[in-house]
Amino acid sequence: MPYVYDDQNIFAKILRGEIPNDTVLETEHTLAFNDIAPQAPIHVLVIPKGPYVCYDHFALEASDAEIADFNRVVGQICQMKGLQPGEGGAGFRLISNAGKDAVQEVPHLHVHILAGRNLGRMLGKA
Numbered sequence: 689m690p691y692v693y694d695d696q697n698i699f700a701k702i703l704r705g706e707i708p709n710d711t712v713l714e715t716e717h718t719l720a721f722n723d724i725a726p727q728a729p730i731h732v733l734v735i736p737k738g739p740y741v742c743y744d745h746f747a748l749e750a751s752d753a754e755i756a757d758f759n760r761v762v763g764q765i766c767q768m769k770g771l772q773p774g775e776g777g778a779g780f781r782l783i784s785n786a787g788k789d790a791v792q793e794v795p796h797l798h799v800h801i802l803a804g805r806n807l808g809r810m811l812g813k814a
């Protein structure tokens with residue numbers, strides 16, 4: 689089944705400037721902003737500006753430039769926030785929920801960058 693993008697989702701509205709956001713970094717293809725309901729001291733969402741529903745959609749159909757830019761922004765946020773384990777930071781967790789089993793709430797690809805406390809083991813019980 690083809691991916692169907694709903695342009696009324698909340699992140700599409702943020703990208704169109706219809707809803708404010710607390711921007712951390714913006715590039716040609718990518719926007720990073722603080723989550724409205726942070727689940728850790730650092731909780732940044734990174735989204736592509738293009739209309740991609742979820743991670744697999746983006747990985748399969750985005751251009752090389754979009755994919756490179758998106759991943760560079762993730763790295764740059766980790767650098768800006770001092771999170772890089774290889775540079776003495778305490779680390780971070782990346783999460784990208786896709787679809788109903790992952791309980792994806794907003795149908796526009798986003799990666800959560802979570803950090804600033806011990807995040808525990810990877811998965812809790814459903």
Ligand code: 5GP
Pocket residue numbers: 698707709710721722723724725726784785791792793794795
């Ligand atoms: P999901 O469950 O889809 O992976 O995560 C959606 C995330 O978007 C949640 O962490 C939620 O707090 C965040 N979120 C939902 N609406 C808004 C909004 O209007 N602004 C911001 N900054 N974050 C939002």
